[in-house]
Amino acid sequence: MAVYLFNHKNDLSMNKVCVWISVVGLFFSSAAMAQNADTIVTMRGKLVAHVKEVTPDLIAYTNPNESVIYKIERGAVSKIVFASGRVEKFADMKSLAKINGAFDWPQVDVATTEYETKGLYKIDLISTKATGTTVYSSVTKVQERAINKLKMAAAIMGGNLVYIKNEALEGNIQSEHGGRTSRAQLLGTVYCSELLDESKFKATLKEGDRYTIISKIGLRNNDADIQSIKTANEEVEINSVQSDKGFIYLTLTIDGKKSKIVHRVLSFSDTRILVAYREGQAYYNLVLSEKTR
Secondary structure (H helix, E strand, O other), rough: OOOOOOOHHHHHHHHHHHHHHHHHHHHHHHHHHHOEEEEEEEEEEEEEEEEEEEEEOOOEEEEEOOOEEEEEEEEEEEEOOOOOOOEEEEOOOOOOOOOOOOOOOOOOOOEEEHHOOOEOOOOOOEEEEEOOOOHHHHHHHHHHHHHHHHHHHHOOOOOEEEEEEEEEEEOEEEEEEEOOOEEEEEEEEEOOOOOOHHHHHHHHHOOOEEEEEEEEEEEEEOOOOEEOOOOOOEEEEEEEEEOOOOOOEEEEEEOEEEEEEOOOOOEEEEEEEEEEEEEEEEEEEEEEEEEEE
């Protein structure tokens, strides 16, 4: 008859060893799964994932160690680097410039197909127009001026790409009773490729903070270029901070009066905020500085 002797202390030690081995095994298993994952390269960065399906419109994937299936638009993906080493490239995405202010408008890209906006964040609709200075003005030149104004408005609104949705062009009309110059009117949608860090903003700035307007620029319907607008260094107080779809909005009291306009934050630091807003077909930036507590 076999006799088995058990030592309680040894049993506990063995249990600890087993648990330790399980944890180590899980760690190496997770690491191995991560190493064997695919890499989806998008305009916003890289996703380490397991690609499940690629269709003409979507790419389905799961995150490592998870079973939930996510989908991303194929137009927002530059390429997939599979764990096997195979690389599948898709249509090249636009390399968009970082816009640091309205005067960076020449770097705003223009899209003529909606496909080019895939993976970007929609900001707003904008509209601009231009007319010839004489009845001999070229419609091509007038169109170019309207496009430039569209890019200016996009930069003021914080966008680095504008998609032209509609374009109306009319050439010169000359007659014995006078004439009419060429004209162009454009309607576009502004997009940006990056969003602000909302948690950092709320940690840096808060309701009740006070500023001074030190700069104001605008592009109004009949302006040919961005205009610097004189300010009286009005005092500003932040009434509320709100967010929607990744964008940060402020309501302000300016010079003692609550503004009905909602201002969108484009950039910020400990001492300065750049905001954008529109009034009809006019687009504006305010630089708020000299914060006091």
